[in-house]
Amino acid sequence: MVEVKNFVQGETGEWEVIIGLEVHAQVASQSKLFSGASAKFGGEPNSQVSLVDAGMPGMLPVINQYCVEQAVRTGLALGAEINLVSIFDRKNYFYPDLPQGYQISQYSDPIVGRGDLLVEVDSGYTRKIGITRLHLEQDAGKSMHDQHPNKTFVDLNRSGIALMEIVTEPDLRSAEEAGAFMAKLRAILRYVGTCDGNMEEGSMRCDANVSVRRPGEPYGTRCEIKNLNSIRFLMRAIDYESGRQVRLIEAGGSIDQETRLFNPDLGETKSMRSKEDSHDYRYFPDPDLLPLRLDSDWVAGLRERLPELPDAKAERFVKHYELTEYDAGVLTSETERATYFEEVAKGRDSKQVANWVIGELLGRLNREGISIERSKVGAAGFGKLLDLISQGVVSNSLAKKVLDEMFSTGEEAAVIVERKGFSQVSDEKQIEKYVQKVLDENLEKVEEFKNGKDKLLGFFVGQVMKLTGGKANPQMVNKILRDLLSK
Ligand code: ADP
Numbered sequence: 001m002v003e004v005k006n007f008v009q010g011e012t013g014e015w016e017v018i019i020g021l022e023v024h025a026q027v028a029s030q031s032k033l034f035s036g037a038s039a040k041f042g043g044e045p046n047s048q049v050s051l052v053d054a055g056m057p058g059m060l061p062v063i064n065q066y067c068v069e070q071a072v073r074t075g076l077a078l079g080a081e082i083n084l085v086s087i088f089d090r091k092n093y094f095y096p097d098l099p100q101g102y103q104i105s106q107y108s109d110p111i112v113g114r115g116d117l118l119v120e121v122d123s124g125y126t127r128k129i130g131i132t133r134l135h136l137e138q139d140a141g142k143s144m145h146d147q148h149p150n151k152t153f154v155d156l157n158r159s160g161i162a163l164m165e166i167v168t169e170p171d172l173r174s175a176e177e178a179g180a181f182m183a184k185l186r187a188i189l190r191y192v193g194t195c196d197g198n199m200e201e202g203s204m205r206c207d208a209n210v211s212v213r214r215p216g217e218p219y220g221t222r223c224e225i226k227n228l229n230s231i232r233f234l235m236r237a238i239d240y241e242s243g244r245q246v247r248l249i250e251a252g253g254s255i256d257q258e259t260r261l262f263n264p265d266l267g268e269t270k271s272m273r274s275k276e277d278s279h280d281y282r283y284f285p286d287p288d289l290l291p292l293r294l295d296s297d298w299v300a301g302l303r304e305r306l307p308e309l310p311d312a313k314a315e316r317f318v319k320h321y322e323l324t325e326y327d328a329g330v331l332t333s334e335t336e337r338a339t340y341f342e343e344v345a346k347g348r349d350s351k352q353v354a355n356w357v358i359g360e361l362l363g364r365l366n367r368e369g370i371s372i373e374r375s376k377v378g379a380a381g382f383g384k385l386l387d388l389i390s391q392g393v394v395s396n397s398l399a400k401k402v403l404d405e406m407f408s409t410g411e412e413a414a415v416i417v418e419r420k421g422f423s424q425v426s427d428e429k430q431i432e433k434y435v436q437k438v439l440d441e442n443l444e445k446v447e448e449f450k451n452g453k454d455k456l457l458g459f460f461v462g463q464v465m466k467l468t469g470g471k472a473n474p475q476m477v478n479k480i481l482r483d484l485l486s487k
């Protein structure tokens with residue numbers, strides 16, 4: 001791994017931006033962390049609230065084993081230590097959307113300890129980012145201020161939903177690195193299926209801690225930007241905030257440790273409150289919950305049954321399918337993509353398949369904002385299109401038009417080729433006629449070619465393809481052109 005110096009230039013010299021993230025990932029579970037109420041997104045307000053979630057007196061929390069299992073599986077996927085004993089604490093604070101008056105969280109003894117994540121940054125380097133811990137906690141409800149002119153409503157559907165809070169070391173050095181980290185973390189969570197990673201629905205969101213320092217100096221005072229719900233906002237917030245801090249310090253000011261909010265419309269962060277210290281929360285072990293003890297064989301079993309993870313899969317794709325690291329990275333960034341590729345590649349030329357999936361299919365999917373699982377072009381149908389190319393039935397360029405059509409109608413490639421009359425002309429006699437016609441119409445150029453202007457071959461090929469509406473087999477056109485021109 002290379003040493004990367006990611007400094008930003010201020011008025012008075014260079015600065016280094018230091019970032020640590022706290023990511024909240026909702027456990028993909030049907031029920032909540034301590035109750036059996038539904039954790040489904042989008043229900044009528046307060047329709048998924050048990051007495052425990054509403055903080056009714058005398059209600060006792062009961063730990064959801066499935067959620068514990070997902071936290072452990074996530075920890076294993078992050079190569080992190082699993083703590084066989086962990087403790088649930090009460091984090092006390094008072095807010096209308098928190099009916100218990102405390103949040104059950106983990107403080108001194110989280111379920112998952114130190115781990116690492118390898119992050120490939122677009123600028124072309126890889127960094128290892130330390131994971132400090134992962135702990136389980138409950139989500140709070142939601143205050144709704146926009147329903148009534150002078151009342152605030154509270155929706156407790158989210159109250160008690162299981163979250164994994166994943167905290168990083170202050171190892172990130174730029175908005176780009178932070179964005180790449182989030183994308184990689186989301187990919188891993190989706191691979192193991194412990195969180196759907198859907199940032200729009202709030203199942204994954206993050207707080208960014210940002211400070212700046214002169215290269216080589218100790219860390220500066222940080223600000224925490226709360227509740228960023230897209231990777232783009234995270235990156236913009238970091239860029240704005242680090243710029244603000246640099247300007248402030250350079251103007252002779254100093255940074256107050258505080259909690260800030262990012263306003264995406266203005267592209268600015270603004271102060272929300274001064275940062276509370278952990279003693280403000282008066283943490284103490286929740287007397288309603290015993291320490292959580294895990295069986296080491298059970299953990300070992302979960303480790304064994306973990307699916308192949310993105311890094312391992314990418315490495316296998318490079319070796320087995322002889323792909324470049326870049327292509328392997330693109331194809332393994334989502335488990336559905338990787339599966340799709342492998343299905344199409346079965347018995348076909350893997351490099352051709354990779355080129356078509358990345359260059360043609362993903363391009364079209366991105367443009368339409370459709371995920372590969374929802375594509376009308378399934379792996380089997382896509383494979384058949386590639387077969388038509390390798391069998392010489394349809395040219396590369398017409399195959400792209402066929403794909404456009406398949407993409408919007410979901411029809412089979414062969415049906416479209418037939419209907420549109422896209423079949424490639426591979427009849428030698430017929431192609432010869434076209435070639436002869438082009439040569440007859442361009443006698444001057446033929447002369448120039450014969451006098452050594454080799455580049456004109458491309459011109460002739462182009463003319464023949466134009467004449468045949470792109471249907472002539474290009475290899476044959478080339479060969480016949482050379483034959484006729486050398487006469
Ligand atoms: P808290 O829970 O009060 O926010 P933590 O000590 O758990 O505090 O740190 C939270 C996050 O802040 C971590 O991701 C950590 O990496 C990050 N962090 C700590 N110090 C700095 C700093 N000087 N600059 C940027 N990030 C920091």
Ligand code: MG
Pocket residue numbers: 022207224
């Ligand atoms: Mg924090």
